[in-house]
Amino acid sequence: MTVPLLSLRGISKSYGPIHANQGIDLDVAPQSIHAILGENGAGKSTLMKMIYGVEPPDSGTVVWRGEPLAFASPAEARRKGIGMVFQHFSLFETLTVLENIQLVVPGRKADLMQRIGKLGRDFGLEVDPLAHVHTLSVGERQRVEIIRCLMTSPRLLILDEPTSVLPPQLIETLFDTLRRLRDGGVSILFISHKLEEIRAICDRATILRGGRVTGHIDPRMHDAHDLARMMIGRDMPEPMPALPLSGGEKRLEIIGLNHRPEDPFAVPLSDITLTVRSGEILGIAGISGNGQGELASLISGEVQLAKEQRDRIYMMGQDVGRLNAAARRQLGFAFAPEDRLGRGAVPEMSLVLNSLLTAHPLSLLRHGLIDQAKATAFTDDCIRQYDVRTPGPDTEAGALSGGNLQKFIVGREIMLSPKLLFVAQPTWGVDVGAASAVRRRLVALRNDGMAILVISEELEELFELCDFIQVMHHGTLSPPLVTRDTRPEEVGRYMIGAQPLPKKVIA
Numbered sequence: 170m171t172v173p174l175l176s177l178r179g180i181s182k183s184y185g186p187i188h189a190n191q192g193i194d195l196d197v198a199p200q201s202i203h204a205i206l207g208e209n210g211a212g213k214s215t216l217m218k219m220i221y222g223v224e225p226p227d228s229g230t231v232v233w234r235g236e237p238l239a240f241a242s243p244a245e246a247r248r249k250g251i252g253m254v255f256q257h258f259s260l261f262e263t264l265t266v267l268e269n270i271q272l273v274v275p276g277r278k279a280d281l282m283q284r285i286g287k288l289g290r291d292f293g294l295e296v297d298p299l300a301h302v303h304t305l306s307v308g309e310r311q312r313v314e315i316i317r318c319l320m321t322s323p324r325l326l327i328l329d330e331p332t333s334v335l336p337p338q339l340i341e342t343l344f345d346t347l348r349r350l351r352d353g354g355v356s357i358l359f360i361s362h363k364l365e366e367i368r369a370i371c372d373r374a375t376i377l378r379g380g381r382v383t384g385h386i387d388p389r390m391h392d393a394h395d396l397a398r399m400m401i402g403r404d405m406p407e408p409m410p411a412l413p414l415s416g417g418e419k420r421l422e423i424i425g426l427n428h429r430p431e432d433p434f435a436v437p438l439s440d441i442t443l444t445v446r447s448g449e450i451l452g453i454a455g456i457s458g459n460g461q462g463e464l465a466s467l468i469s470g471e472v473q474l475a476k477e478q479r480d481r482i483y484m485m486g487q488d489v490g491r492l493n494a495a496a497r498r499q500l501g502f503a504f505a506p507e508d509r510l511g512r513g514a515v516p517e518m519s520l521v522l523n524s525l526l527t528a529h530p531l532s533l534l535r536h537g538l539i540d541q542a543k544a545t546a547f548t549d550d551c552i553r554q555y556d557v558r559t560p561g562p563d564t565e566a567g568a569l570s571g572g573n574l575q576k577f578i579v580g581r582e583i584m585l586s587p588k589l590l591f592v593a594q595p596t597w598g599v600d601v602g603a604a605s606a607v608r609r610r611l612v613a614l615r616n617d618g619m620a621i622l623v624i625s626e627e628l629e630e631l632f633e634l635c636d637f638i639q640v641m642h643h644g645t646l647s648p649p650l651v652t653r654d655t656r657p658e659e660v661g662r663y664m665i666g667a668q669p670l671p672k673k674v675i676a
């Protein structure tokens with residue numbers, strides 16, 4: 170092999186008793202797109218954070234372009250030519266693209282504008298530098314993040330799950346950009362749980378399991394099943410077959426809902442109509458930022474309808490538009506929000522206390538005090554059933570890897586045995602093995618008569634799970650599409666608004 174751009178030897182990092190990375194050896198070749206694969210908690214983010222200087226390793230050495238390198242800080246990493254685009258965007262919504270870039274890249278306005286334009290043309294990343302970020306789509310925001318990174322002229326670009334926020338059409342565009350970057354001399358470290366994507370774009374892959382490297386491979390030489398087996402150490406289970414629909418009772422009904430949120434940057438909702446029956450899974454597809462968050466808050470009860478808006482949202486046959494979240498839960502509603510660290514869990518609290526947040530009605534309290542034994546038993550059960558990798562129920566939620574916390578929150582809500590379950594992004598950041606286990610569980614619950622509403626940006630997931638799909642675009646919902654009679658491209662067209670939607674007027 171040619172001299173590697175980056176060479177790691179014996180990198181280790183522990184958090185207390187957890188060995189997040191152990192003796193990692195990794196060579197990144199010049200002009201390569203190199204995947205880092207592994208289950209949730211395998212240590213991928215920890216390794217990337219060390220390369221980018223966010224966290225120091227406990228031991229090990231690194232050689233960067235032939236010279237020893239100390240992992241100092243992200244600013245130092247950027248100076249040396251290492252850039253990173255995090256999974257969650259870090260742009261200020263009220264500033265323009267140019268102003269966001271100026272925060273990281275010094276230079277005169279005119280020069281920066283010119284460079285933004287040139288990078289846009291060279292790499293297919295066109296974006297208006299004077300546009301305010303809140304007016305941009307998710308795909309455009311990601312372009313801004315990548316441009317900002319490229320303005321520091323990196324030789325190595327780290328992308329943490331870059332495709333999780335993009336619709337299928339834009340993933341192809343991103344891949345074209347990455348190939349152009351590689352051909353122009355940049356190497357890319359690419360974290361993803363989507364194995365087909367890794368096969369399509371990466372020329373090398375390193376597999377991590379339990380904090381150790383278990384293999385360096387060429388992903389193009391293996392099929393997705395092979396990759397999954399190497400990652401999780403066993404075969405993937407088959408999807409759970411859905412029993413024929415029985416057309417049960419209505420558990421959630423939304424009728425002609427219009428809503429203009431107070432937040433000026435939020436998306437107004439227009440004429441939203443949907444029904445979820447017992448024994449059915451309805452999926453809401455769409456690129457995030459098209460009103461899904463606003464709809465989720467209205468369904469969960471975090472936002473209540475205005476006084477005059479009655480007869481719009483029904484749960485279990487009751488008008489709940491003006492009931493708060495707790496009152497809706499009492500009717501048999503459970504909700505796993507997308508924002509797992511903000512609203513799904515309190516990071517500084519133990520998993521036991523996080524269980525109590527929503528599971529306290531399952532007699533986990535006695536005379537107003539926590540029944541420690543029962544709360545711990547519930548949490549243990551959730552950890553076991555949902556394969557949450559953690560030292561135990563007293564661990565702080567914030568110390569779990571992203572995917573493991575997600576499994577915990579979804580598991581906790583399912584264990585409430587609700588009549589109506591609403592899950593936003595059920596397997597976001599969850600590895601393929603665990604994601605298939607969560608989906609099997611959801612279909613089994615549907616077969617047992619639960620009504621389930623799922624919001625997901627992953628079309629494949631919706632096609633595996635749902636009986637019906639409705640697509641959200643600019644605050645409106647498409648009519649329900651019967652999943653088995655629908656092709657992904659049709660949904661994709663609704664997602665980007667290419668298919669004319671019926672004309673709808675905001676009241």
Ligand SMILES: Nc1ncnc2c1ncn2[C@@H]1O[C@H](COP(=O)(O)OP(=O)(O)OP(=O)(O)O)[C@@H](O)[C@H]1O
Pocket residue numbers: 184187188189207208209210211212213214215216558567568569570571572573598600
């Ligand atoms: N700040 C922290 N404190 C304690 N433990 C941590 C911390 N950060 C990570 N860990 C632990 O280190 C291990 C590796 O976590 P890491 O986030 O690197 O995994 P990952 O492969 O990126 O997972 P995912 O795919 O879920 O994002 C996990 O067991 C995690 O709980």
